[in-house]
Amino acid sequence: MKKIYMEEALKEANKALKIDEVPIGAIIVRDNVIIGRGHNLKESLNDPTMHAEIIAIKDACKNLGTWRLTDCDMYVTIEPCVMCAGAIYQARIKNLIIGSPDEKAGGVISLYNILFDERLNHQVKVYLGIMKMECSNLMKSFFSELRKRK
Numbered sequence: 001m002k003k004i005y006m007e008e009a010l011k012e013a014n015k016a017l018k019i020d021e022v023p024i025g026a027i028i029v030r031d032n033v034i035i036g037r038g039h040n041l042k043e044s045l046n047d048p049t050m051h052a053e054i055i056a057i058k059d060a061c062k063n064l065g066t067w068r069l070t071d072c073d074m075y076v077t078i079e080p081c082v083m084c085a086g087a088i089y090q091a092r093i094k095n096l097i098i099g100s101p102d103e104k105a106g107g108v109i110s111l112y113n114i115l116f117d118e119r120l121n122h123q124v125k126v127y128l129g130i131m132k133m134e135c136s137n138l139m140k141s142f143f144s145e146l147r148k149r150k
Contacts, residue, residue: 001097005029006131009075012039012052013138019044023138026052026076028060036060053084057091068092077135082107085114088124097127099135
């Protein structure tokens with residue numbers, strides 16, 4: 001797992017932060033090339049499905065011309081929710097690299113373990129903790145500022 005790719009995911013998270021979205025970013029890599037990028041746009045587009053992971057998957061699928069991302073790795077700053085974990089499974093992502101867990105809404109390791117269900121016909125390898133503090137601190141500062149404004 002490469003730190004440089006999590007740094008790219010953090011750049012995406014910062015794009016979300018600049019437009020007052022929850023600062024989560026995701027990228028998809030194949031053969032050491034970034035083929036998909038995404039950051040949260042749920043508030044901006046008034047669409048609950050516009051999470052960083054979904055946007056990155058759509059971008060990668062468009063760039064490859066297929067929905068199967070079997071040889072791809074996803075780097076995401078914060079643990080995916082249940083919806084995004086399902087999309088990662090459906091896209092057949094090979095490796096999922098998570099910066100920091102999400103104790104309140106995580107669908108992979110915290111609240112639910114969707115990608116570890118052996119009944120599923122595709123298994124995603126999950127790695128946790130690359131740039132954990134940077135990813136976690138970005139979220140904490142965002143929500144701290146949000147509480148101050150309210």
